[in-house]
Amino acid sequence: MRRLEPLLRWLPFVVMAIVAVVDLLEGPTLGYLPLLALGPAFATLRCGVRGALLVGLISVVLCVVLAAYDGVLGHRQNNMLLISLAGVTLASALASAVRQQREQELADVRTVAEVAQKVLLRPVPRWAGPIRVAVSYISAAAEARIGGDLYEVVTSPQGVRILVGDVQGKGLEAVETAAAVVGAFREAAYDEPDLAGVITRLQTSLDRVLSGERFVTAVLAELRDTRISLVSCGHPPPLAIGADGDVHFVDLADPAPPLGMRDLSDVKPQARDVSFAPGDQMLFYTDGVIEARDREGRFYPLQERAFLLKERGAEQALEDLRADLVRHVGGPVADDAAMLLIRHR
Known part of the structure; x- marks a missing residue:
């Protein structure tokens, strides 16, 4: 225009x-x-x-x-x-x-x-402990530049803790829910001794704001030295890019139900520990990335496009991946798409 x-x-x-x-x-x-x-x-x-x-x-x-x-x-x-x-x-x-x-x-x-988006999703630290962090956010509500995807990085006494989530739905209600989740995580990530306690705090916070069948999918991570613990609450698994060139989605068996739906299932959150050595990368994302379709209805091949993340600086690599996603869609994205990339220095 x-x-x-x-x-x-x-x-x-x-x-x-x-x-x-x-x-x-x-x-x-x-x-x-x-x-x-x-x-x-x-x-x-x-x-x-x-x-x-x-x-x-x-x-x-x-x-x-x-x-x-x-x-x-x-x-x-x-x-x-x-x-x-x-x-x-x-x-x-x-x-x-x-x-x-x-x-x-x-x-x-x-x-x-x-302004509301900056308050909700404040800039994450470029360095957190031993990792380099970069983020990208594309809102489906292009005119408002705000949506229901969320992310946060907190350095706590237990290690660096990460949250990436996706609120069901869009609009102001989704933003309100996202604000509740991020606010609860910022406190719980610093206070709770393990990720299970963090998730319990998030569930308690959401019980006060969610109504009907609304829910939030999320993946939480805790980094300590060369190990990273991951817990999925109905969220897509992160993409691991090894220093040796290996690219794969992390297998998070038996994920817990999404936040806000614990009454519908008795599955408890189970953490999965994986190696995260110097030179390794891990990409957290929301379903707006992997469910983005081109004009022929084909989903975005995230794993195949991981080579864009290997050689450049973190911000530039993520910007290249974002531009590639937009080219794949060939127009405005249909859903919010957030990506958070971490690199072990």
């Missing part, structure tokens, strides 16, 4: 110029003069109130000049045309005023949404 803005600004003048040239080439006739109303009509697309009035004034002046050239100035039909141009100009100015007001309201909403 931004590429079209210069064209839209000049379109009313171009249209009126074309009408004037055609009328002059065709000789004395009234047939083309009503087309001058296209100028004020197109002015509503990008012009402000003053711009719309200017375009309308130019259309009226052109109408008078061309009517004099055509020998119809003062005729009843031409007078009605001038009145019509004045009416279209007034309508164009009013429409431009309404459009500008709506654009300002949208800009205010986007500003508030961005």
